[in-house]
Amino acid sequence: MNLEDIARKAGVSRSTVSRVINDDPKVSAKTREHVWEVIRRENFTPNPAARALVTRRTEIIGIVIPTVENIFFTDNNYFTQILAGASQMARQNDYAMLLWLGELTEDEERLRQSVSNNRLVDGVITASLTHDHPLFKRLLSLNTPLVMIDRPLEHDDKISYVSVDNIRAAELATNHLISLGRRRIAHITGNLSIADAQDRLRGYKNALTQAGLPVDPDLIVPAFFSRQSGYDAMRQLLPRKPDAIFAAGDTIAVGAVQAAHEAGIRVPHDLAVVGFDDVDVAAQAFPPLTTVRQPVQGKGAAAAKLLIDLIQGRVQAPQHILLETELVIRQSCGAKNPLKG
Amino acid sequence: MNLEDIARKAGVSRSTVSRVINDDPKVSAKTREHVWEVIRRENFTPNPAARALVTRRTEIIGIVIPTVENIFFTDNNYFTQILAGASQMARQNDYAMLLWLGELTEDEERLRQSVSNNRLVDGVITASLTHDHPLFKRLLSLNTPLVMIDRPLEHDDKISYVSVDNIRAAELATNHLISLGRRRIAHITGNLSIADAQDRLRGYKNALTQAGLPVDPDLIVPAFFSRQSGYDAMRQLLPRKPDAIFAAGDTIAVGAVQAAHEAGIRVPHDLAVVGFDDVDVAAQAFPPLTTVRQPVQGKGAAAAKLLIDLIQGRVQAPQHILLETELVIRQSCGAKNPLKG
DNA sequence: TTGTACGCGTTATCAC
DNA sequence: GTGATAACGCGTACAA
Numbered sequence: 001m002n003l004e005d006i007a008r009k010a011g012v013s014r015s016t017v018s019r020v021i022n023d024d025p026k027v028s029a030k031t032r033e034h035v036w037e038v039i040r041r042e043n044f045t046p047n048p049a050a051r052a053l054v055t056r057r058t059e060i061i062g063i064v065i066p067t068v069e070n071i072f073f074t075d076n077n078y079f080t081q082i083l084a085g086a087s088q089m090a091r092q093n094d095y096a097m098l099l100w101l102g103e104l105t106e107d108e109e110r111l112r113q114s115v116s117n118n119r120l121v122d123g124v125i126t127a128s129l130t131h132d133h134p135l136f137k138r139l140l141s142l143n144t145p146l147v148m149i150d151r152p153l154e155h156d157d158k159i160s161y162v163s164v165d166n167i168r169a170a171e172l173a174t175n176h177l178i179s180l181g182r183r184r185i186a187h188i189t190g191n192l193s194i195a196d197a198q199d200r201l202r203g204y205k206n207a208l209t210q211a212g213l214p215v216d217p218d219l220i221v222p223a224f225f226s227r228q229s230g231y232d233a234m235r236q237l238l239p240r241k242p243d244a245i246f247a248a249g250d251t252i253a254v255g256a257v258q259a260a261h262e263a264g265i266r267v268p269h270d271l272a273v274v275g276f277d278d279v280d281v282a283a284q285a286f287p288p289l290t291t292v293r294q295p296v297q298g299k300g301a302a303a304a305k306l307l308i309d310l311i312q313g314r315v316q317a318p319q320h321i322l323l324e325t326e327l328v329i330r331q332s333c334g335a336k337n338p339l340k341g
Numbered sequence: 342m343n344l345e346d347i348a349r350k351a352g353v354s355r356s357t358v359s360r361v362i363n364d365d366p367k368v369s370a371k372t373r374e375h376v377w378e379v380i381r382r383e384n385f386t387p388n389p390a391a392r393a394l395v396t397r398r399t400e401i402i403g404i405v406i407p408t409v410e411n412i413f414f415t416d417n418n419y420f421t422q423i424l425a426g427a428s429q430m431a432r433q434n435d436y437a438m439l440l441w442l443g444e445l446t447e448d449e450e451r452l453r454q455s456v457s458n459n460r461l462v463d464g465v466i467t468a469s470l471t472h473d474h475p476l477f478k479r480l481l482s483l484n485t486p487l488v489m490i491d492r493p494l495e496h497d498d499k500i501s502y503v504s505v506d507n508i509r510a511a512e513l514a515t516n517h518l519i520s521l522g523r524r525r526i527a528h529i530t531g532n533l534s535i536a537d538a539q540d541r542l543r544g545y546k547n548a549l550t551q552a553g554l555p556v557d558p559d560l561i562v563p564a565f566f567s568r569q570s571g572y573d574a575m576r577q578l579l580p581r582k583p584d585a586i587f588a589a590g591d592t593i594a595v596g597a598v599q600a601a602h603e604a605g606i607r608v609p610h611d612l613a614v615v616g617f618d619d620v621d622v623a624a625q626a627f628p629p630l631t632t633v634r635q636p637v638q639g640k641g642a643a644a645a646k647l648l649i650d651l652i653q654g655r656v657q658a659p660q661h662i663l664l665e666t667e668l669v670i671r672q673s674c675g676a677k678n679p680l681k682g
Numbered sequence: 683t684t685g686t687a688c689g690c691g692t693t694a695t696c697a698c
Numbered sequence: 699g700t701g702a703t704a705a706c707g708c709g710t711a712c713a714a
Contacts, residue, residue, distance in 0.1 A: 003692065014691090014692085015693085015694090018692070018694095022693080046691080047692070048692095049690085049691080049692090050691035050692040050693090051693075053692070054692055054694080
């Protein structure tokens, strides 16, 4: 079933059917309605391959989640939420969504090829792409529309991205701990090759300085966004006797709490803990985590919307969008009025 | 840059280039090598739209995760792992992967249309599609190759699917609790419109019966695959004083443990708990959950492989693949030799 | 072994 | 407002 068939059944020419489908104004209301009727009756959809061949557009956006660690070690539903947000926005705009997930290292070159040689998509979203990943340079040199989720560490002035104000958000978290009377506040960082992690570290330092507290290097432990990493970091911190932890991610915080428990340290009594993200594990942790909520689905949705706007020429790159964060108080910080988890 | 350009640069005809790309044997080794060189030098990739137009194949598989609850209430990384497995297998076979996520109810009709009218993919994988979902009938009546992840409740004899033997797995979990001396073993079910949940319930009953223990309806509480639901179910169970819980999912188990803690019940001392899936939250729970691990990534990968085999005619539908499960002993069951979480 | 010519289903550019 | 007709880039009989 193709345009020709519909045309015959409707008693018009192929071009007219095409015009009807593409909302071309110069077609009489009468024929338009008639043709639509036939299309609906026959349950016809134009062949996207043929369409793409001539329009040079596929109406597909790609989303790339590139690194091994993201998929296998992050251990939370961050990426599910990113995908949910992007998917919904794409569908609302009649775009389909192609997914590339980075996996084993051996596959990395193949992924890079697959993404960069690809003519299947009108534009690309990346999530948590680090500037040292081979795809980074490639995607920049391509002239496909590109939107990054999470600010890139390099060339961020030339790249469109969607993120949150991580510095302010980290200040928020740290100030909260300060306001609870904590004074030896430690920070477990995320992967510092990611701008988010760097910004959260900066926000932590800012808050201490502004409160007149010392920034003690011994209380800053670099880690990655994983539970094991948070666990290890906490064990390093134990002898330094912090009274609070600001962790750069919820999964890190969960690992830290586990190490604290094993050492007989009570959370929040002996140690107040604040995480970041508000992904699934935050509310499910014991005790439920106080954390900085960032709108993860919102980031996915905003990235998709921005990408589509770029594709359709409604806006010009680069564009930077920062979404709002919010402190969610549960039990791990020991504040008086915790919300229900 | 197209076949014609490459042909000119290589001093051959367009068809020869096409033959080289498609590994047609009747082309001399010499020209073949020469043409490949030009292709590599020019970094050429054939236009997939043009190719799809003539071959009627897109080399794209679709994956559908349809229901609202899956995305928003499941709160674990189950679907991330499904996607990771499917994605990796797809790429290994030079297929791209299109993702449809079901979201808000208003969008359901749009999703159904988008999936079923679609000519963008060579075949479809569904994850956790229930038989009462509008997509179920549609996908069956389409003649696109189809593979379901998780056995469908109806027509499972006509549908290809990948799953685990949930009955045996549930027996495994329940037997473990019995072997630890527990006698009032309760079961919190998953969403019973999903076959997995029904099978786990059946396995639970089987194990009790085989051990000569009574099946007490008061110790079976229906729930959904969510933490809140597990929490509510546990509160119903409290007055009935179970000494063990087999939960149909890890997230359910986490909710149940939380309710138990609030009631002053110690896990595992007063209450042994076993979950199902071994998703992220299991190891991160407090205490770390003993659970039945199912190979979630493996299910995604197996589904993609099977779908591609169906598309390429290597096997005939319907095919049923059951993967192995494994009991992972951590702390929530109180067994003597827990593995490291 | 290589080249020629046609068709895939659509949109765009002309005429009318 | 409508209808021919030429692209779009590729695969593939068929001819050479």
